[in-house]
Amino acid sequence: MLRTYVFALPYDRDDPMKIRAGYSIAFDTLAPTPMVLMLSLHPSRAADLLTPETITVDPPVPARQFRDGFGNVCTRILAPAGRISLAADMIVRDSGLPDLQAPDARQLPVADLPDDVLPYLLGSRYCDTDKLGSFAWAQFGATPEGWARVQAIVDFVHRHIRFDYLQADATRSAFEAFEQRRGVCRDFAHLAIAFCRCMNIPARYCTGYLGDIGVPPLPDPMDFSAWFEAYLDGRWYTFDARHNRPRIGRILMARGRDATDVALTTSFGQAQLAAFEVHTDEVSEDKARGLVRAA
Known part of the structure; x- marks a missing residue:
């Protein structure tokens, strides 16, 4: 599309x-x-x-x-x-400039991934892949590998979860966000990361500043933002399941497996x-x- x-x-x-x-x-x-x-x-x-x-x-x-x-x-x-x-x-x-787009970026076989990337294939505190694997393969298994598959995951999560600033929950996991269908930016990121890992795509959690630059301002209070990066074609690319569009002015503070690592x-x-x-x-x-x- x-x-x-x-x-x-x-x-x-x-x-x-x-x-x-x-x-x-x-x-x-x-x-x-x-x-x-x-x-x-x-x-x-x-x-x-x-x-x-x-x-x-x-x-x-x-x-x-x-x-x-x-x-x-x-x-x-x-x-x-x-x-x-x-x-x-x-x-x-x-x-x-907006987030870099690379629609032709390929998904690498697990055997070809660098050693330091492998931990981002594993389940973690908030990315409970063991509970989401069957659904992930049923939902995304037929999509083309690579960028298109990650984008399909982002599209699904963006539609599936309703953003509600008042529904923030520091203990909500990706599976719980999937079931409850509500959350904040960290929940969007966790669910997308979990789905990527289920599909053997390394993904890591990011947190930082993201203002309303180049887009209509939102009524929600300004906060730190969460997004994720997926490893494709030998490098990390930025994706944002909450906003689901390239954004301007993203300022990274920290990266990790999930929100536990970057509190x-x-x-x-x-x-x-x-x-x-x-x-x-x-x-x-x-x-x-x-x-x-x-x-």
């Missing part, structure tokens, strides 16, 4: 666009609580930072960064008892979310220049 996408591009493609992105998050804790934060940009986007990416913590506490087994940047802190606030604000350079914050103790705000907006060249000078 021929797909036509129309984008409103208010900028010169020869001049990369500038995106202002950041967040403000607060937690209430009853006692000193160790936390691991995965709120930094992915190292692959570090060169696109035009202003420093600094996590501001109030009250100030020591912080230490490390790379996890998937190459993501993690920050460790010990949150004191009471309220702790985390914030960041940065300017990121972006190509302004924005992990608390080793009770930490009640008290405030949450995310912003992702294109800014003009003049405004970006002023923010860069002020940084």
Whole structure:
């Protein structure tokens, strides 16, 4: 099926666009609580930072960064008892181009996959392939292998799940999303990933910023976004089962097998979310220049 996408591009493609992105998050804790934060940009986007990416913590506490087994940047802190606030604000350079499309990309035989890709064929905490394999083969087994099969999976998930911001559930698995037919962007990603893995297509979970750039703005509160990548023809390609169209201004923060590996914050103790705000907006060249000078 021929797909036509129309984008409103208010900028010169020869001049990369500038995106202002950041967040403000607060937690209430009853006692000193160790936390691991995965709120930094992915190292692959570090060169696109035009202003420093600094996590501001109030009250100030020591912080230490490390790379996890998937190459993501993690920050460790010990949150004191009471309220702790985390914030960041940065300017990121972006190509302004939509997600790459490669309709001819082939699916590789499992025997030909690189060793480091094999884990993305296996079931994981939220991608319970053992419960979805029979349906996946019945539904997608007759579709052409490669890009067309992944797109068929994305089309199905996009139609099957109803997006409802109020129906977020941190414990919902791909199979439960399949049964309940409702969820948020992470549920779309988990179900599509699970179906891909059932069909022997490596797939991994991604999280990051995705603003309403080049598309009509949505009424939902701005949030971090989840999408996935499928391994075809020797490289990873971006797919988004919630929006089901190439998007502009996607800024990667972390990748993993599923949401377990890329939790924005992990608390080793009770930490009640008290405030949450995310912003992702294109800014003009003049405004970006002023923010860069002020940084």
